Amino acid sequence: xxxxxxxxxxxxxxxxxxxxxxxxxxxxxxxxxxxxxxxxxxxxxxxxxxxxxxxxxxxxxxxxxxxxxxxxxxxxxxxxxxxxxxxxxxxxxxxxxxxxxxxxxxxxxxxxxxxxxxxxxxxxxxxxxxxxxxxxxxxxxxxxxxxxxxxxxxxxxxxxxxxxxxxxxxxxxxxxxxxxxxxxxxxxxxxxxxxxxxxxxxxxxxxxxxx
Amino acid sequence: xxxxxxxxxxxxxxxxxxxxxxxxxxxxxxxxxxxxxxxxxxxxxxxxxxxxxxxxxxxxxxxxxxxxxxxxxxxxxxxxxxxxxxxxxxxxxxxxxxxxxxxxxxxxxxxxxxxxxxxxxxxxxxxxxxxxxxxxxx
Numbered sequence: 001x002x003x004x005x006x007x008x009x010x011x012x013x014x015x016x017x018x019x020x021x022x023x024x025x026x027x028x029x030x031x032x033x034x035x036x037x038x039x040x041x042x043x044x045x046x047x048x049x050x051x052x053x054x055x056x057x058x059x060x061x062x063x064x065x066x067x068x069x070x071x072x073x074x075x076x077x078x079x080x081x082x083x084x085x086x087x088x089x090x091x092x093x094x095x096x097x098x099x100x101x102x103x104x105x106x107x108x109x110x111x112x113x114x115x116x117x118x119x120x121x122x123x124x125x126x127x128x129x130x131x132x133x134x135x136x137x138x139x140x141x142x143x144x145x146x147x148x149x150x151x152x153x154x155x156x157x158x159x160x161x162x163x164x165x166x167x168x169x170x171x172x173x174x175x176x177x178x179x180x181x182x183x184x185x186x187x188x189x190x191x192x193x194x195x196x197x198x199x200x201x202x203x204x205x206x207x208x209x210x211x
Numbered sequence: 212x213x214x215x216x217x218x219x220x221x222x223x224x225x226x227x228x229x230x231x232x233x234x235x236x237x238x239x240x241x242x243x244x245x246x247x248x249x250x251x252x253x254x255x256x257x258x259x260x261x262x263x264x265x266x267x268x269x270x271x272x273x274x275x276x277x278x279x280x281x282x283x284x285x286x287x288x289x290x291x292x293x294x295x296x297x298x299x300x301x302x303x304x305x306x307x308x309x310x311x312x313x314x315x316x317x318x319x320x321x322x323x324x325x326x327x328x329x330x331x332x333x334x335x336x337x338x339x340x341x342x343x344x345x346x347x348x349x
Contacts, residue, residue: 064341136318138242141322145325146322149325163280163283
């Protein structure tokens with residue numbers, strides 16, 4: 001009963017936040033609201049007993065993403081332009097996709113159903129034997145790091161690739177590392193502070209150049 | 212941000228605790244919620260907070276980009292290296308059971324090492340992305 005009430009409250013808040021994000025033209029408010037949306041999603045995951053997922057959502061979605069979006073906002077500007085055309089086609093696509101997804105949920109087993117296919121395959125083995133085999137009280141860590149270690153390796157590779165891609169796109173070449181305007185200041189700072197900074201500029205540039 | 216005394220003092224007070232909390236999440240992930248991904252993001256957020264309050268140049272002195280960019284690869288190499296250590300021990304790739312005489316102890320060691328690799332890559336990537344985005348602000 002209480003859980004249902006919490007679920008309905010959180011979903012209402014998420015819906016209200018989503019509508020506010022759609023309506024607002026101030027991008028700063030939109031970024032803040034999307035952080036709040038992530039936090040609400042994290043609370044939802046807690047209500048669904050997925051604490052590890054909630055933790056990730058709160059740290060990545062509400063934390064880092066918001067900061068990165070604000071950093072982007074400093075480059076773009078704070079007002080969203082009013083669209084020239086009425087977005088009827090995108091609206092139709094989104095409505096159809098949403099309706100199809102909701103229709104698909106009718107075939108899904110109920111939440112936490114012990115006879116659901118997902119709970120019949122390897123899950124019982126993990127829950128029963130993971131403590132004897134891996135020795136960790138947190139089954140989620142056992143699955144992520146040991147049973148599914150290869151998948152997690154892939155995930156870390158994705159993070160690595162994302163970092164490399166951002167470095168390639170935004171890292172710049174050897175010459176324009178600090179920008180023309182800031183160059184004299186940086187040079188003075190480097191001479192005082194030591195060779196660390198100039199060294200890193202060269203390395204970064206070289207990496208970007210060869211790739 | 213240099214004139215905001217309250218922000219500067221509060222963030223100075225908070226940053227050590229954020230770092231400590233990240234380490235707790237990193238090494239307590241075996242027993243409770245958490246692990247490398249979450250810990251890496253929290254660890255990076257301490258540096259990002261420092262960068263927001265004290266300026267990008269100071270943050271780049273605390274976390275030199277030359278070191279941070281190498282750590283992105285180092286974390287992944289730690290993970291892959293643990294996998295190959297399993298191969299050398301006679302098991303499969305990423306089979307931690309052979310790392311120690313006792314398979315459960317080997318699993319424990321392997322998970323701790325790969326989680327450390329995950330945390331290193333995630334933290335370094337997040338710091339690098341923030342540095343690169345924030346540097347374009349002029």
